[in-house]
Amino acid sequence: MRLSKAWLIALRDFKVFRQQKNIWYSIVVFPVIISVLFPAILEFAGQRSRGLLTVANLPNLLDSFSFFIVIGAAFIPLGIASYSIVGEKIEKSLEPLLATPLTDGEILLGKAIAALLPALVVMYAGAAVFMVGVDAVTFGKLGYNYFPNWTFAFLLLVLVPLAVTMSVLYSVIVSSRANDVRSANSYSILIFLPLLAIYFASEIRIITLDMNGFLIIAGILSAVDVALYFIGTKVFQREEILTKWK
């Protein structure tokens, strides 16, 4: 596996993405919502109902909010990866690429990097703004900056990459069966619904989104990633692409 070759594919895809406004929207929307909307909600809620945000319940609420960064991380690559593979299917540009001395793994890795990297960059940038915004809004109440902390660091450094990887691999599998970007996206949405369910489960206190909860989620995501990796690499093979992909 030559990383340099995978990087070439990723660079080419970045060039293609630059021309695609739809991809830009799908990359930017979620981090903007998280980084601007959540601090604004906290500020608004704090002003309207002083009893709602107490020193006791604020940390739990902030941990729950921060889980939206994981949901966003799973959401962003869906559009990129679907376009990256289904777009090539539509343009029929995979066959000449497959006829080069690249291995299937190098092509897959290149495609994965192209979807993974922008998602990580924008989510980390969004997380930085989120931290600053939330700290600014909650400092008065808590008397200290809640972020950064170890739980949030774990979320950013472990859960976010695992969620992005899951999303990319799932998109590869879905793209092999989809004929256009829209249908690939609609199938892809299914992957972040379980994460959304986790958030709502925390809201009704079935689970707690603290370090222990994050550790369990990390374990599940790792297992899912491994399973998706094996399916994805089976699906993304030259003969499979040329003879079985729709």
Add this chain to the structure above:
Amino acid sequence: MTILIETENLTKKFGELTAVDNVTLQVNDGEIFGFLGPNGAGKTTTMRMLCCLISKTSGNARIDGYEIGNKKDSLKIRKIIGLVPDNVGLSEHLTAYDNLDFYGKIYDCTDAQRKENIKHILDMLGLWDKRNVLAGKFSKGMKQKLAVARALIHEPQILFMDEPTANLDPEAAKTVRDFILELKKEKKTIFLNTHNLDEAQRICDKIGILNTKLHAIGTPKDLEQKVRGRQTIISLEQVNKKILDALKKLTLKNITTDGNKVIFDVADPDKENWAAVEAIVLAGGHVNLVNVVGSTLEDVYLKLVRESE
């Protein structure tokens, strides 16, 4: 002469369906080999096997001595070949230059090599002025030319072209054909899938007629002669029974008449036509014109394809 492409009983099955059945052929260095066949004959499947894109079911094939189906050799094969697929498959959101530059990098061409090759090929194809235009904005013909350029960026030994002139207007098709002939002058070995008989006849050194099985292989001239032989048409002032009886005593085959013309098949026109004219004159006939007609590649193709169906 070095054999660059060689197959022995190459077969591909998709489940119960046999797409390519025991194909055996050889293509020499510097030759243009035309693979003729109707849609669904297995031309693309054969090409994909030879380009190591799909696996073979049985048989053997070697490209410049490397075995297809061997994982290590597959990468080596893909290094020395260029493929122009039936769908051009360009990155439409990249410029012509960027499309070629990307492939140059994939094949490890140096910066200088890439610049030189891109300029050289785009100049030859008349696309240099359009190098900074997005490929998606190109006409069909220009896209096809760019796909050919892409396949040549790393100076491959062998070029595989799958229906390169299909769906092109006559002018664009001619440009592509002329370019193929230019490549022939550069001693490139070309494996060309086509169902354009005229194209095959004009540019190919050797032709294989495929309809799942390989039904014939040879030079266009060989095929025309081998499959149907030749016909002689002798125009006379008048055809009568005495003349026909005289001709029947010779070794001629399938003697027929059409007005004042006598038509028959000949294997060796130089000997048999002379004998026929002599017999006609001795029978009191008066010969106006002797015409030797070979069967065309189209005749051969249609005959073989119909027989195979």
